[in-house]
Amino acid sequence: MAQVALRNIVKMFDKTPAVQGIDLDIADREFIVLVGPSGCGKSTTLRMIAGLEEATSGEIYIGDQLVNDVPPKDRDIAMVFQNYALYPHMTVYENMSFGLRLKKFPKQEIKQRVEAAAQILDITNLLDRRPKALSGGQRQRVAMGRAIVRNPKVFLFDEPLSNLDAKLRVQMRTEIKKVHQKVTTTTVYVTHDQVEAMTLADRVVVMNAGRIEQIGPPNELYHNPKTRFVAGFIGSPAMxxxxxxxxxxxxxxxxxxxxxxxxxxxxxxxxxxxxxxxxxxxxxxxxxxxxxxxxxxxxxxxxxxxxxxxxxxxxxxxxxxxxxxxxxxxxxxxxxxxxxxxxxxxxxxxxxxxxxxxxxxxxxx
Amino acid sequence: MATVTTAAEIGGSARRALRYGSISRGRRRALYWSYFFLVLFVVFFLTPPLYMLVTSLKSSAEIGAVTNPWWVYHPTLDNYAALLGDRQFLTFFKNSAVVSVCVVSVTMVIAVLAAFSLARMGFWGSATLATGVFLTYLIPDTLLFIPLFKIFAWVHDVTGIEFINHWWILIFLYPTLTVPFCTWIMIGYFASIPKELDEAALIDGASYFQVLTRIFIPVALPGIIAATIFAFTVSWANFLYPLAFTTSADQLVLPAGIVTTLIKGDVFNWGQIMTGALLGAAPPLIIYAFLMDYYISGLTAGATKG
Structure with missing residues (x-):
C-alpha cells in the first residue's frame, strides 16, 4: 500500500518527446486510470512507474521513496500486460507463485497466498493447467492472480482488456472492479477506452500528446471538461x-x-x-x-x-x-x-x- | 427437340459433377507427385548407407569376388568383431565422444549467453555484433586452418605449449565453426519470445540471469535442441581439422582415424572402412531419433494471445 507521485516527468525517445512534463499525485488505495489515444504517452508513463523505461528527467516516488534508479524488481510493484505474458512452460500455480519463489518465501505461505488469490479470481480449478489450455479470459485472470499474490505496493495494468472480445471485456471490467474492492491496492490502469476509464476509475487522467489534459473523477470530466480534447474524448457518441x-x-x-x-x-x-x-x-x-x-x-x-x-x-x-x-x-x-x-x-x-x-x-x- | 435438351442437360450435370470432384482430384494428383519425389529422394539418400551395410557384412574375399554387389551370399560379423575388438578403433571412438561432448557444452554455453545478450540486452552496437557473428559463419573453415597453424606455432614459440597433434586441440577448434551458427539460431529463437515475458519476470523479481535460466532457456528449448544437434553433428563428423591438426594414431578422432588407419598404403580394407563408417554414424542417428520430438514441438504456444 502506497501513494505514487510523479514530478515533472519527461521521456524522450531519441529526440522525439513521448511524455512532456507530467505531474501526478496518486493517493494510497486509489484507482487511477490513464486514458488517451494511442501515442499519447500513457503506456510510457506506466512503464516508467514500473521501471521498464527510464525517465529522461523528473522524479518518481513510490511510497516516500524516490525510485528513479531502483530496478523494477525492487520497486515492489506488479504489472498486468495486454497480452498476459504468462510463462508458457509453467502451470498456473507456478506462474502465480514465480515471484514468491524467487523471493524464497516459505512453501506453506506461497501455497496459502496462491490459493487465496485463486479463490478471489475463481480459478482454483485451473491451477494445474498450462496457459495454452486456457481461454483468453482465464489467462487474464491468471495474469491478475500473479499480481495479487505478490501483495505489492502498486498494481499496474497496461491495457489488460484490449485482447478480449467485446462481451468478455465488459465482464472482466466488472471483475477488475470487484477485485479492487476486495484487494484495495493503489492501482494505475492504462486504457484507450474511455468507457473502461469512466467505469473503473476513482479519478481519470486524460492524456494527449504527452501531456495531461485534465485530472478528475469520471463525472466531473463528463460534465465539466476543461478542454476541447477532453470534451470530445469522454462520452460516446462524442460531443x-x-x-x-x-x-x-x-x-x-x-x-x-x-x-x-x-x-x-x-x-x-x-x-x-x-x-x-x-x-x-x-x-x-x-x-x-x-x-x-x-x-x-x-x-x-x-x-x-x-x-x-x-x-x-x-x-x-x-x-x-x-x-x-x-x-x-x-x-x-x-x-x-x-x-x-x-x-x-x-x-x-x-x-x-x-x-x-x-x-x-x-x-x- | 426434346432429346436434344435432355442430352444438353446430361452433359451439363456431368460437367458439374466433374467440377465438384476437382478439389479431391487435385489433391490426389499432388499426393502422387509428392510420393513420387519422396520415394526418389529416399532411394537417392538411402542407397549409400545401404551399400555400406551390405559391404560391412561381407568378407574381403567376397567384396573382391565378381558377384552381385547388392547381395550378401556369406554374411559375416567379422568386420564388426575386428573393429570393436581393436583398441585403436575404440580410442578413435573415445576421442570423438569426448571432443563432441566438450564442444557441444562449450558451444551451447557461449551461444546461449551471447544470443541472450545480443537479442535482449540491447546495448550499444548489439545489432552490428549480431550481424558480425553471422558473417563469421560464412568464412569457410579451409581458409582458417593456415592462420590457425600460424597462431599455434607462435604460441609454441612464446610459451612452449604444443597444440598440434593433440586430440584435445579440437575442443578449441570446433567452436570456431559451431559458435557463430548456434548463436545465430539462438538469437532468432530468443527474438521470437515476446518482450513482455522478460518484463513480467523482471517485475516479478528476477535478475537478468534468472530471466535467462528460468524463462528463456525452458521456453526456447526446441531452439536449443536444434542448435545442440547442429553442434554435435559438426564436431562429430568434421574431417578436415582432425586431418590437418592431428597425425599420431592415438590422437585421431573417428572420421580421420578410419581413413588413415584402415587404408594401408594402397590396400583398401573396404569391409572394415564401411563398418567403421556405419558405427561412426550411429551416435548422431540415435541422438536425432531421441530429440526429434522436442525439435518439432512448439513450446511458445499460449504465452500470449493466440
Missing amino acids: NFLPARIVNGGSNLAIRLSEKLSLPVPESRTARYKPYIDKEIVFGLRPEDIIEKRGAVPPGSAAFDVQLDVVEPMGMETMVYFIVDGIEVCGRVNPTAAKEAGENMDLVADMTHMHLIDPATDQVI
Whole structure:
C-alpha cells in the first residue's frame, strides 16, 4: 500500500518527446486510470512507474521513496500486460507463485497466498493447467492472480482488456472492479477506452500528446471538461462541435449556428459568456442533450426542427443525425419518437449542458 | 427437340459433377507427385548407407569376388568383431565422444549467453555484433586452418605449449565453426519470445540471469535442441581439422582415424572402412531419433494471445 507521485516527468525517445512534463499525485488505495489515444504517452508513463523505461528527467516516488534508479524488481510493484505474458512452460500455480519463489518465501505461505488469490479470481480449478489450455479470459485472470499474490505496493495494468472480445471485456471490467474492492491496492490502469476509464476509475487522467489534459473523477470530466480534447474524448457518441458566434439577441445572448439556426443561452450562463460577444467560438453539446420534443419546452432548453439525414436504431435509443451548416450533428432520441431519414423532426437542445470553446486556446470557456 | 435438351442437360450435370470432384482430384494428383519425389529422394539418400551395410557384412574375399554387389551370399560379423575388438578403433571412438561432448557444452554455453545478450540486452552496437557473428559463419573453415597453424606455432614459440597433434586441440577448434551458427539460431529463437515475458519476470523479481535460466532457456528449448544437434553433428563428423591438426594414431578422432588407419598404403580394407563408417554414424542417428520430438514441438504456444 502506497501513494505514487510523479514530478515533472519527461521521456524522450531519441529526440522525439513521448511524455512532456507530467505531474501526478496518486493517493494510497486509489484507482487511477490513464486514458488517451494511442501515442499519447500513457503506456510510457506506466512503464516508467514500473521501471521498464527510464525517465529522461523528473522524479518518481513510490511510497516516500524516490525510485528513479531502483530496478523494477525492487520497486515492489506488479504489472498486468495486454497480452498476459504468462510463462508458457509453467502451470498456473507456478506462474502465480514465480515471484514468491524467487523471493524464497516459505512453501506453506506461497501455497496459502496462491490459493487465496485463486479463490478471489475463481480459478482454483485451473491451477494445474498450462496457459495454452486456457481461454483468453482465464489467462487474464491468471495474469491478475500473479499480481495479487505478490501483495505489492502498486498494481499496474497496461491495457489488460484490449485482447478480449467485446462481451468478455465488459465482464472482466466488472471483475477488475470487484477485485479492487476486495484487494484495495493503489492501482494505475492504462486504457484507450474511455468507457473502461469512466467505469473503473476513482479519478481519470486524460492524456494527449504527452501531456495531461485534465485530472478528475469520471463525472466531473463528463460534465465539466476543461478542454476541447477532453470534451470530445469522454462520452460516446462524442460531443457535437459546431463553429458558432455569440450574438446579443436583445435581453439574452444567443448562439448563432447558421443563417437559420440560433439557440438561446440560458440566463445562468450570460455573465460567463458576455466577454465573447461577436467572437468566433466552438459550440459543444452532447448527443444525449439533443432529444425529441415532448410537449412544452422546459426552461433552459431550445426547440428547433431539422431534416434527418441518417437514423440509427440502437434498441433502447435511436441516434439521429442531421446537418447544420455542412456539419453532421448527432442527437439521441426515444425510439418511439424517432422519424425516418429524410423526414423533418422537432428536437430540443438542453442548453444548460452546453459548452463553449475558445478556438484559439481549445480551452472550455 | 426434346432429346436434344435432355442430352444438353446430361452433359451439363456431368460437367458439374466433374467440377465438384476437382478439389479431391487435385489433391490426389499432388499426393502422387509428392510420393513420387519422396520415394526418389529416399532411394537417392538411402542407397549409400545401404551399400555400406551390405559391404560391412561381407568378407574381403567376397567384396573382391565378381558377384552381385547388392547381395550378401556369406554374411559375416567379422568386420564388426575386428573393429570393436581393436583398441585403436575404440580410442578413435573415445576421442570423438569426448571432443563432441566438450564442444557441444562449450558451444551451447557461449551461444546461449551471447544470443541472450545480443537479442535482449540491447546495448550499444548489439545489432552490428549480431550481424558480425553471422558473417563469421560464412568464412569457410579451409581458409582458417593456415592462420590457425600460424597462431599455434607462435604460441609454441612464446610459451612452449604444443597444440598440434593433440586430440584435445579440437575442443578449441570446433567452436570456431559451431559458435557463430548456434548463436545465430539462438538469437532468432530468443527474438521470437515476446518482450513482455522478460518484463513480467523482471517485475516479478528476477535478475537478468534468472530471466535467462528460468524463462528463456525452458521456453526456447526446441531452439536449443536444434542448435545442440547442429553442434554435435559438426564436431562429430568434421574431417578436415582432425586431418590437418592431428597425425599420431592415438590422437585421431573417428572420421580421420578410419581413413588413415584402415587404408594401408594402397590396400583398401573396404569391409572394415564401411563398418567403421556405419558405427561412426550411429551416435548422431540415435541422438536425432531421441530429440526429434522436442525439435518439432512448439513450446511458445499460449504465452500470449493466440
